[in-house]
Amino acid sequence: MADIGTARIHGSVGDALAHDSARKHVTGEALYIDDLPEPARCLHLVAGGAARAHARVVEMDLAAVRKAPGVVCVLTAADIPGVNDISPIHAHDDPLLCAGEVMFWGQPLFCVAAETRAAAQAAVRLARTVYEDLPAILSIDAALAEKSYVLEDQRLTKGNAAAAIASAPRRLSGRFRHGGQDHFYLEGQVSLVVPSEDGDVHIFCSTQHPTEVQMNVAQVLDRPANAVTVEVRRMGGGFGGKESQATQWAALAALAALKTGRPAKFRLDRDDDMVMTGKRHDFIIDWQVGFDEDGRIQGIDFVQSARAGFSADLSGAIADRAMFHADNAYYFPHASILSHRCKTHTVSNTAFRGFGGPQGMLGIEEVIDAIARELGRDPLDIRQVNFYGTDERNMTPYHMTVEDNIIDELVRRLEESSNYRHRRLVIAAQNAASSIVKRGLALTPVKFGISFTTSFLNQAGALLHIYNDGSVHLNHGGTEMGQGLFQKVAQVVAAELQIDLDRIKISATHTGKVPNTSATAASSGSDMNGKAAQAAAIILKERLIDFAARHFNVPAADVAFLPNRIRAGAEEITFDALVKLAYLDRVSLSTTGFYKTPKIDYDRKTARGRPFYYFAYGAAVSEVAVDTLTGEYRVTRVDILHDVGRSLNPAIDLGQIEGGFIQGMGWLTSEELWWDEKGQLKTHAPSTYKIPTASDRPPDFRVQLQDFAENREDAIHRSKAVGEPPLMLAISVFRALSDAIASVADYRYLPELAAPATPERVLAAIDALRERDA
Structure with a gap:
């Protein structure tokens, strides 16, 4: 019999497809x-x-x-x-x-x-x-003074940090502050x-x-x-x-x-939404570090103080993740990381993209730049000498072995493709010749753990129906917030059943269909719900294979799913026709699928274990130009190389990387939250709270997916999560601003720059550096 149907299904895993609701989003047909x-x-x-x-x-x-x-x-x-x-x-x-x-x-x-x-x-x-x-306790400083906490302190320890710092050839210490961030979703709480x-x-x-x-x-x-x-x-x-x-x-x-x-x-209006709902946690990070003449860290001590607000909310898990990411991509032989979860009389802070990871990473990147300025070295050199390696240099402060490390190779490739070393020389020459506009350049890495740190949340369910006309109804516990989760999970089902994507109806998340769902968070939506939906599809596929084997009187091994059709021995039949026959034979065409993330094991009492299934990696090079008379600046070019494993949908993944980067850039540059002395939030509307706009996008913006390594773990189709990790790529913008400011004093000192780096703060850091250099 001649082949029936197309040679290849449309909308399989790996296809670069638009978001399933993209047209409806821009035409206003999408129903919120x-x-x-x-x-x-x-x-x-x-x-x-x-x-x-x-x-x-x-x-x-x-x-x-x-x-x-x-x-x-x-x-x-x-x-x-x-x-x-x-x-x-x-x-x-x-x-x-x-x-x-x-x-x-x-x-x-x-x-x-x-x-x-x-x-x-x-x-x-x-x-x-x-x-x-x-x-009223209105700040982290006040909470620390009063010992006001919503939860008990937590500490991670590895080796003897105090002794390692004391015996190191060089030592530095400092304090770094960064602000919170309002979610500023387009659709408010409703x-x-x-x-x-x-x-x-x-x-x-x-x-x-x-x-x-x-x-x-x-x-x-x-x-x-x-x-x-x-x-x-x-x-x-x-x-x-x-x-x-x-x-x-x-x-x-x-x-x-x-x-x-x-x-x-x-439906909350924007002002009420901003006043009454929580933000990203702001932090004070105190640090001490001991290092050698090459800039290699010998021992490090962090004290992370997070503003939780008036209640615990999710602050425990968020502060935990900040501790877990205090290393970012760097190996610490000896480390101590203490976390305070401060109670203040402000709105209770909550989850925000990155869930504490960005806050932890900001601290270590400040330390790396401090070491570089102390030694008179390029910060990239200090980063590279401290990267995780293999064998003896692969254990985190929480005693998890890093088995999938690709950061050194990924950074090396980005360093070359972005022409980092040459641009560094050109910028140094430009800064020497320019007294007003100073340029900055920074390359920063990302190593982000994927899984809920609250272990029981690492589970997902799915419901799959095949109707007797061959159309498919898909439901799972994940929620769609513009990130393309529904499209990716549908592509997984299409690939498993070998049918075109348009045969699959994507349906609303519904607690009456799939119970006991976990939040769509921790970058695990595609991983978990994709696996659950795949499990359901495999069950139905096996039922159809068993039926086809009986119906055509062939061994099950001789039944194969081909694009939109099934071959049973020498016979071929369309998917629709086989489904109709199976229905008439009273074969169940509905099932559930379930998935729980393997290998997760973390003991909070001992602060040891494996809280993450795997790590996602990335790196970004950002270039900025700063007006030293006003503190105003522009991000002129960004190069990104990011790790998504074997991409489920490259188009959606690239969009997530670009969007995450811009959101992170807003957090670190323009999005400033300010409470007055009475505890009233004054930045509660677009008139006073500035998110990035289209004009803030770097005019030269180069984003690539790494193509030399897939996920070593059995994640869905060997892909990697992409929701949160790209936000931390924007740390390169903050470090580039610091680099530009440092040039005012010939790169001898680390600027005192808090985040967000508003023009006022940039100008203050420039003035402070000039006074110090006088």
Whole structure:
């Protein structure tokens, strides 16, 4: 029989395809929560926030709020039938609504449900609250002075850092500060809740963690989890900000829906979103290092102090990951890393792309540059001499052996392709000749561990149906926030079943289809959900092979899946036709798939183990030009070589690398969070908080995927995660700015530059360096 169908399927693993919703994104056809048709009699919610950072509520008069036009109900902590707690780790320190003690400026005290959003907003302003002010801790420095922590300190140790530093030929110490970052997703926090019979609720929620929303809402409502269904087709960005902090708004909408019997919708406006939701943790990093005349580190001591905010949220795991990434790509013979998780009367900080990894890496890159300035060497030379190696130089401070190291080769290739050494000489000459515009160049590496550091989250499930016309319905526990996860997982299924991608229907994440999902976070979405979906596809494929063997009376070994068809011995049949025959023969064409990440083992008590399945690597060279009269600067060229293993979809991976880099660049340059002396966030809108724009993209931007090594571990199709690691490539921009500033004093000193490196901070660092050099 002649071949049936195409010679190759369209949309297999490795194909460079556009995002499955790309056209809908740009035409406005993609439906987000706020685009869904609102059910009849839908209520709209607005929260009333506290006007103190730390205080006791003496009186809260809501009489005028309740009487306001359009108001249907007003919710307070007293209206919660279950537990007044939405803590993601059940620390019981994160109330849904304040029950007496205000812990940060803007903390929700009550919630108004009205006929319109405008009516709810007007009513909120009618509340009258009397406070008894309490002492407020508003900074990391103050928290350290008061020993105010949300969790116990943690420490990683390897060898004897103090002795190694003391005996080293050279020693340095310093303190480095960097700020937080607002997620600034295009779609803010939003949930639409539709009540059902028996007190059940269906929640359409913009969340990275549907199961966590489900469980916490059930706890608030005093209902079992099976009474709460959470669904999300897509988010307009998440970046970690919707991993734990979507719960509050979903729970309030659910509470209003049950209390009134009417659908309820909660959409935060941008100002409320920025005030009431957490950020990336800001850090103070104190360090001491001992090193030899070649710049090789002998011993190192870090004290990392993170601002957690008023509650634990995910700060424990985030601070842990900052410790795990204090080494970045460098080997420490002796190390001590101490972590403080500081409690302040500010909004509770939360997950953000990189989840503590970027903060840890910033510290060691500051140390590397300090060593280079002390020795009068090119910082790249110091980086390369300290890279992880093999045998004796391959154990991390948490005692995990680095088995997949490619950083030295990757950096060497980027060094050559970017013409780094020649450009360094040219820039030095230009700086010597220019008294105003100074240029800087830096090459920095990335080694990023892939897996949830909370071990039980390393699991995923999938649901796969083949309908009797040959079309396929795919569902899994991952969520789509613009990163292309759904497309990649569909490509995995297409490759396994050998059918064209357009035969597969991508469906919304739904807790009623796949239960007990993990958050789409830790860069593990494609790894885990791809493996779970592949497992389901293999099960159905094996059932079809068994059926084809019986139907055509051939051994199962003689049945092969070919593009859009199956060959059984000498016979060929289309995929659709075989599925129809299997259905008529009562073969089950539906199954689930499950995956748990292997080899993960970490003991927090001993601070030893293997918290990561593998590492993703990358490196970037950034060049900047700085106006020393104003502190203003431009990023003029960026070269990136990044490791994604064997790419599932190169087009999507390149987009993630570019986007991650720009987001990281914003964090380190323009995105400044500022609270006043009362604890009120003043940078709470686009007018005062500056994210990068299209014009900030480097005019010369060269991004390549490394092609000399695949993933050594059995990750999905030997690919590697790409969500978070590229953000840290932007550290090269910060280091390039430091390099340009250092040229003011002929590169003899390390500039005192905190992040974000705003023009004001750059100018201050230049002035300080000139005074020091005078």
